[in-house]
Amino acid sequence: MNNTWFLYMAFAAGLLFVGLYCLLTMKNVIKLFIGIEVISKGVSLALLATGFVKKNTLLAQSLVITFIVVEVSLVATALAIIINIYRHTKSLDIRKLTKLKG
Amino acid sequence: MIFLFIGLPLVVAALLPLIGKISKRVLPDLLANAVFLLLLVLAVTAGRQVISEGPVLKQLNWLGEPVGITVAVDGFSLFMLMAISLLTLCVSLYSIDYMERYGAKANYYALLLMMAAGMNGLVLVTDLFNVYLFLEVAAIASYALVAYGLEHDELEASFKYLMLSVIASAAILISIAVLFGMTGSLGFTAVAAGLRSLDAKFVVGFCAALFIMGFGLKAALIPFHAWLPDAHPSAPAPISAILSGLLIKVSGVYALTRILFNVFGLTPALSQVLMYLGAVSIVVAAFLALGQKDMKRLLAYSSISQVGYVVLGIGIGTPLGIAGGLFHLFNHALAKGLLFLNSGSVQHATGTRNLEEMGGLAKRMPVTAATSLIGSLSIVGVPPLSGFWSKLIIIMALVQAKEWPLALVAILASVLTLWYYLLMQRKAFFGKLDEKWKNVKEAPFWMTASTVILALLSIGVGLFFSAFIKSWIQPASDVLARGIHLALGSWGI
Amino acid sequence: MIWQILLLSGVVLFSILAILSKDLIKSAISLALASLFLGILFFQMNAPYAGVFEISVVAGLITVLFMLTIALTKAEGDVRESKLARLIFPLVFVAFILIDVLVMKGLLQKVPALPETSESGAFGDVLWKQRTFDLIGQLAIILAGVFSVLALFRKRNKDE
Numbered sequence: 212m213n214n215t216w217f218l219y220m221a222f223a224a225g226l227l228f229v230g231l232y233c234l235l236t237m238k239n240v241i242k243l244f245i246g247i248e249v250i251s252k253g254v255s256l257a258l259l260a261t262g263f264v265k266k267n268t269l270l271a272q273s274l275v276i277t278f279i280v281v282e283v284s285l286v287a288t289a290l291a292i293i294i295n296i297y298r299h300t301k302s303l304d305i306r307k308l309t310k311l312k313g
Numbered sequence: 314m315i316f317l318f319i320g321l322p323l324v325v326a327a328l329l330p331l332i333g334k335i336s337k338r339v340l341p342d343l344l345a346n347a348v349f350l351l352l353l354v355l356a357v358t359a360g361r362q363v364i365s366e367g368p369v370l371k372q373l374n375w376l377g378e379p380v381g382i383t384v385a386v387d388g389f390s391l392f393m394l395m396a397i398s399l400l401t402l403c404v405s406l407y408s409i410d411y412m413e414r415y416g417a418k419a420n421y422y423a424l425l426l427m428m429a430a431g432m433n434g435l436v437l438v439t440d441l442f443n444v445y446l447f448l449e450v451a452a453i454a455s456y457a458l459v460a461y462g463l464e465h466d467e468l469e470a471s472f473k474y475l476m477l478s479v480i481a482s483a484a485i486l487i488s489i490a491v492l493f494g495m496t497g498s499l500g501f502t503a504v505a506a507g508l509r510s511l512d513a514k515f516v517v518g519f520c521a522a523l524f525i526m527g528f529g530l531k532a533a534l535i536p537f538h539a540w541l542p543d544a545h546p547s548a549p550a551p552i553s554a555i556l557s558g559l560l561i562k563v564s565g566v567y568a569l570t571r572i573l574f575n576v577f578g579l580t581p582a583l584s585q586v587l588m589y590l591g592a593v594s595i596v597v598a599a600f601l602a603l604g605q606k607d608m609k610r611l612l613a614y615s616s617i618s619q620v621g622y623v624v625l626g627i628g629i630g631t632p633l634g635i636a637g638g639l640f641h642l643f644n645h646a647l648a649k650g651l652l653f654l655n656s657g658s659v660q661h662a663t664g665t666r667n668l669e670e671m672g673g674l675a676k677r678m679p680v681t682a683a684t685s686l687i688g689s690l691s692i693v694g695v696p697p698l699s700g701f702w703s704k705l706i707i708i709m710a711l712v713q714a715k716e717w718p719l720a721l722v723a724i725l726a727s728v729l730t731l732w733y734y735l736l737m738q739r740k741a742f743f744g745k746l747d748e749k750w751k752n753v754k755e756a757p758f759w760m761t762a763s764t765v766i767l768a769l770l771s772i773g774v775g776l777f778f779s780a781f782i783k784s785w786i787q788p789a790s791d792v793l794a795r796g797i798h799l800a801l802g803s804w805g806i
Numbered sequence: 807m808i809w810q811i812l813l814l815s816g817v818v819l820f821s822i823l824a825i826l827s828k829d830l831i832k833s834a835i836s837l838a839l840a841s842l843f844l845g846i847l848f849f850q851m852n853a854p855y856a857g858v859f860e861i862s863v864v865a866g867l868i869t870v871l872f873m874l875t876i877a878l879t880k881a882e883g884d885v886r887e888s889k890l891a892r893l894i895f896p897l898v899f900v901a902f903i904l905i906d907v908l909v910m911k912g913l914l915q916k917v918p919a920l921p922e923t924s925e926s927g928a929f930g931d932v933l934w935k936q937r938t939f940d941l942i943g944q945l946a947i948i949l950a951g952v953f954s955v956l957a958l959f960r961k962r963n964k965d966e
Contacts, residue, residue, distance in 0.1 A: 275856040
């Protein structure tokens with residue numbers, strides 16, 4: 212059982228890594244958000260795979276569905292923000308956006 | 314009754330856009346404030362009776378049949394509910410005048426109500442996944458509220474905040490997935506019981522680390538704080554007040570302590586980690602605050618520093634320390650809410666947040682100046698204001714636990730705090746009045762009214778601190794001090 | 807087993823394409839394909855509802871939203887990404903996969919677990935009886951999303 216879990220979790224970790232790499236290196240705001248989406252895929256894979264190997268698929272399935280609903284809401288909000296950013300700077304470059312010091 | 318805390322804001326928020334079509338200003342104002350007032354009254358009066366015989370679980374009945382909606386009410390969650398309703402009420406009173414210039418009030422109140430519903434839900438749930446879910450409800454509403462001005466800075470801050478929050482949520486969910494894999498369930502009780510029967514120190518440590526990272530990002534503890542000094546100043550003033558006063562505490566500190574104390578059980582190692590995270594936040598953020606020219610940025614850094622005190626106090630893990638941390642949480646919510654609202658009043662009157670440009674505003678805005686002096690002194694910890702007692706309790710608890718270096722840090726950092734708050738007061742309100750500000754007027758009625766309420770509360774809680782601790786803080790800290798036995802015993806299997 | 811590995815590799819491969827491709831439209835399509843593979847994988851794992859959701863909502867709706875945004879923000883000069891990031895990615899990724907495979911196995915062996923209790927009943931029962939609170943949460947999330955979008959696309963009246 213642990214071998215199956217290992218397989219899925221290894222791939223989920225791979226997805227998380229790809230997403231984080233994108234967040235750290237890319238400059239396009241839409242590209243950054245695609246990185247976020249990749250991370251979300253890793254998370255939903257981890258959730259469902261855990262339920263699957265522990266014979267709890269039904270529960271895990273309902274969690275994944277809720278997670279997807281959250282994702283949709285988040286994507287809508289984020290893309291609305293991105294469109295507004297574009298209206299202001301006429302660019303999608305994160306370097307042109309950063310004025311605040313953090 | 315307790316379900317109203319989640320249901321009522323949700324229903325009213327859903328109706329508000331329709332109501333906004335009929336009446337643009339008056340009805341949304343009235344309705345939103347009425348909801349928050351009702352929730353506050355409920356929390357203060359009826360809520361106490363619910364938990365008079367200890368923590369209870371409540372299950373919702375739908376058409377006579379119980380459905381799978383269960384909430385847990387105990388001292389800690391009731392205390393948080395009271396704090397949430399109190400500050401949201403003051404903020405929404407303030408918004409009556411302040412949000413005029415942003416337009417679309419119905420929409421604004423709808424988002425504010427959603428945020429309140431999210432926070433109330435987060436405080437009441439009994440299940441790890443629901444914690445994540447309600448966290449997200451409050452977070453999504455807050456992204457839009459931070460960007461509400463639709464200007465360049467707001468949008469940038471909101472985008473940054475969103476990115477980091479999503480990483481936080483991912484960390485939290487991975488940790489939840491691992492716990493789910495180990496115990497096969499998600500409820501606090503079942504997970505606590507499962508972890509007790511398993512010997513899994515290593516994995517619990519890993520999950521705790523992920524939770525600390527995730528919720529630490531939400532609470533803006535120091536290595537994870539990058540988003541806060543942008544997001545909080547950029548938001549409209551009432552929203553800054555809610556974000557700094559409540560959201561970082563509910564979605565960061567509350568969720569973290571609830572899970573670490575009542576589900577994992579606090580181990581000495583975890584306690585050390587929390588204490589040092591808190592201490593680092595206190596010191597670093599205090600130094601960062603010293604150099605700020607922007608009033609709201611200064612307040613934002615000070616929020617990080619004060620949340621450090623809260624985490625430090627709770628992290629000690631003794632009943633006294635927990636009580637001190639929770640008391641400071643409440644006092645900071647009042648005082649920082651008040652200061653952010655005042656910064657909004659100043660910006661409303663003068664159009665600037667730059668401390669260098671201000672000066673002598675006390676002559677033109679006496680109420681704002683007086684209330685923000687009270688707020689500053691309360692955060693700094695000057696007796697008899699409420700902030701003094703909570704810092705005193707935290708330091709006493711540190712001494713009692715023989716953590717001398719940390720006690721010293723806590724004392725010295727409050728000197729730094731005094732320094733930058735006096736700097737702010739002097740630059741903004743005292744000194745000579747600049748020619749530019751000759752025609753500045755005091756803020757409109759509701760704005761001053763809500764700041765006066767908060768200032769009076771700061772004084773009142775300070776004067777009657779022992780009664781307040783006995784009736785609100787003690788039940789809350791008892792809940793945490795009982796650790797996992799609460800989840801196993803009182804919520805009952 | 808071999809099917810699962812193929813599908814999982816597909817998900818990861820298309821995700822990598824999505825973040826590395828220069829054209830945003832191609833990125834969005836790769837992301838949709840990754841979702842499609844993930845959805846099929848969910849079917850394989852006896853989770854048909856999650857699969858349907860993944861395919862219809864994530865591969866469908868979210869891709870449409872992405873396309874819409876890309877169309878609305880047609881920038882003149884594309885944002886120049888650093889070449890270095892793209893070049894060293896394979897190297898970093900292979901290194902990560904090696905660590906991942908070596909470490910993860912050791913880690914997951916250490917995770918103790920309670921004995922499994924196989925669950926019975928239909929999916930609807932689980933969602934309706936056990937996770938009812940999630941439905942309220944979903945409702946709240948959707949409302950919050952709708953209000954956020956309304957707030958972000960409102961007309962600012964300039965007469966302030």
